[in-house]
Amino acid sequence: MNKKLIDWPTFIAALILLLAVSIPLAVFPEAGNEIVNMANSFMTGNFGVMYLVFGLAAFAFLLFVAFSKNGHIKLGDKNEDKEFGTFSWAAMLFAAGIGSSILYWGMIEWAFYYEGPPFGIEGGSQEAIKWAPAYGIFHWGPIAWAIYTLPALPIAYFYYVRKKPVLKISEAVRPVLGKVVDTPLGNTIDVLFMFGLMGGAGTTLALGTPMIAQGVNNITGLPTNMATNTVIMLLCTTIFAISAYSGLRRGIKVLSDINLWLAIFVLAFIFVMGPTVFISETTFTSLGLILNNFFEMATWLEPLANVEGFTETGFPEAWTVFYWAWWVVYAPFVGLFVARISRGRTIQEMIIGTILYGTIGSVLFFGIMGNYGLHLQLSGTFDVIGYMNETSPEAAIIAILDQLPMAGIMVTLFTVLAIVFLATTFDSSSYILAAVVQRKVQKEPLRWNRLFWAFTLCLMPLVLMYVGDLQTLQTASIVAGFPVLFIMGLLAWSFIRASNEDIRASKGYQPPTIHIVQREKRKKQRDETLQDKNQND
Ligand code: NM2
Numbered sequence: 001m002n003k004k005l006i007d008w009p010t011f012i013a014a015l016i017l018l019l020a021v022s023i024p025l026a027v028f029p030e031a032g033n034e035i036v037n038m039a040n041s042f043m044t045g046n047f048g049v050m051y052l053v054f055g056l057a058a059f060a061f062l063l064f065v066a067f068s069k070n071g072h073i074k075l076g077d078k079n080e081d082k083e084f085g086t087f088s089w090a091a092m093l094f095a096a097g098i099g100s101s102i103l104y105w106g107m108i109e110w111a112f113y114y115e116g117p118p119f120g121i122e123g124g125s126q127e128a129i130k131w132a133p134a135y136g137i138f139h140w141g142p143i144a145w146a147i148y149t150l151p152a153l154p155i156a157y158f159y160y161v162r163k164k165p166v167l168k169i170s171e172a173v174r175p176v177l178g179k180v181v182d183t184p185l186g187n188t189i190d191v192l193f194m195f196g197l198m199g200g201a202g203t204t205l206a207l208g209t210p211m212i213a214q215g216v217n218n219i220t221g222l223p224t225n226m227a228t229n230t231v232i233m234l235l236c237t238t239i240f241a242i243s244a245y246s247g248l249r250r251g252i253k254v255l256s257d258i259n260l261w262l263a264i265f266v267l268a269f270i271f272v273m274g275p276t277v278f279i280s281e282t283t284f285t286s287l288g289l290i291l292n293n294f295f296e297m298a299t300w301l302e303p304l305a306n307v308e309g310f311t312e313t314g315f316p317e318a319w320t321v322f323y324w325a326w327w328v329v330y331a332p333f334v335g336l337f338v339a340r341i342s343r344g345r346t347i348q349e350m351i352i353g354t355i356l357y358g359t360i361g362s363v364l365f366f367g368i369m370g371n372y373g374l375h376l377q378l379s380g381t382f383d384v385i386g387y388m389n390e391t392s393p394e395a396a397i398i399a400i401l402d403q404l405p406m407a408g409i410m411v412t413l414f415t416v417l418a419i420v421f422l423a424t425t426f427d428s429s430s431y432i433l434a435a436v437v438q439r440k441v442q443k444e445p446l447r448w449n450r451l452f453w454a455f456t457l458c459l460m461p462l463v464l465m466y467v468g469d470l471q472t473l474q475t476a477s478i479v480a481g482f483p484v485l486f487i488m489g490l491l492a493w494s495f496i497r498a499s500n501e502d503i504r505a506s507k508g509y510q511p512p513t514i515h516i517v518q519r520e521k522r523k524k525q526r527d528e529t530l531q532d533k534n535q536n537d
Contacts, residue, residue: 099425100208140362151335199480200329202460215415283367325481
């Protein structure tokens with residue numbers, strides 16, 4: 001084991017930060033829960049607007065870049081072909097960026113909006129029913145995918161154009177921060193990114209595990225409690241640890257292939273065996289609703305909440321702000337993967353591809369799974385909402401699936417899909433966490449290092465599940481996402497700066513840094529000639 005390879009300050013600082021948050025929560029769960037909820041209201045109440053501004057700004061920025069001269073830059077050499085065909089590119093993109101949460105929210109998000117709609121609409125009303133299937137698609141739509149794509153810009157640019165592979169986020173902001181990256185500020189950036197990813201992954205695991213437990217309960221009758229959750233979580237971790245151990249290519253490739261085909265099968269089955277026409281019509285109508293109200297949805301913050309006679313719903317904080325934060329914490333990590341699979345594409349193709357195919361994927365999951373449940377509710381076949389309020393969202397998800405033909409098989413497939421989905425996301429997260437704490441990555445991060453982070457990832461969700469409710473799980477992403485917002489700004493700036501410099505240089509204009517280098521060179525030559533002259537004299 002080469003100890004020098006590890007960047008210990010980053011490694012230890014990230015670990016300490018994680019323990020400093022998790023241990024007190026586990027030791028004082030009640031006080032912990034209160035503090036977490038206070039942190040949630042504080043952040044969303046005061047800074048909610050920043051998350052929403054950021055989301056819209058990221059979307060506008062990416063569209064601007066895609067259609068600017070920087071968009072034509074090719075990632076790779078001029079004649080290089082695309083490394084992956086569009087279908088496998090889109091599938092890998094989806095597998096890296098999306099985890100088991102799409103199964104959870106795709107199935108049940110509509111029910112939350114049905115009961116607690118936006119814009120002050122009355123719960124359960126016709127208006128609420130109209131918005132219920134649309135809002136989930138919006139939260140997993142173009143703005144969300146734009147957030148994911150932003151970090152891929154500088155990273156892919158350094159990989160394929162400047163030919164400097166970047167595995168650390170701190171390295172990706174070097175064009176802006178320069179030598180400052182080599183000071184502790186560089187380590188801080190990496191630690192905050194790691195903490196963000198651990199928070200986001202915490203939310204994912206803490207949501208996904210009880211859902212898998214519920215599926216297992218349906219199949220085997222095993223009880224759903226904290227012990228089952230813990231066993232399931234450790235089992236999933238072991239699966240992704242094995243896959244992490246077997247190396248990126250084999251592990252992730254096999255898992256994401258299974259993932260893709262299983263997902264396509266489950267979606268196709270629900271679409272064909274379920275209410276096909278209702279699903280198609282409602283999904284299509286939702287798209288229109290979103291397009292028509294895009295900016296309103298992207299900016300709605302309920303500012304009149306404190307005015308008398310106005311009932312505050314808390315919808316923007318609980319949903320849009322939370323979601324943007326959740327996408328933000330995953331973004332630098334997904335950016336690394338998007339960058340790695342995009343060789344041979346132009347920046348424009350990468351941007352439009354991620355936003356378009358990502359959104360199409362989300363539309364398929366939410367449209368098919370969500371509207372199947374909505375149809376059960378509206379047709380009176382099964383009172384999903386009543387059942388959810390009596391039990392839990394995860395129990396309602398499995399109960400919805402239980403209404404399908406061949407329910408036993410479908411619940412089993414869904415549960416397996418959730419496990420594999422979880423495994424693919426976590427296997428890549430542990431890969432990246434390990435890579436960030438290494439000074440150099442030769443081919444792959446060290447194995448013990450990857451395993452260490454695979455298991456460390458479990459800590460936060462275990463504590464979160466133990467301590468609290470949905471709001472607690474959301475807080476992990478919201479709080480950990482705040483510093484990452486600023487890092488995202490640096491990443492965008494870094495891309496623009498580096499690519500503009502190169503474009504100008506290619507046109508004969510020399511960027512200031514080149515002037516400085518040349519000035520130094522001339523000075524050195526002058527000094528040398530002077531020295532020679534002195535010696536000759
Ligand atoms: N996002 C896409 O659990 C997951 O699906 C991972 C979650 C950020 C909402 C990503």
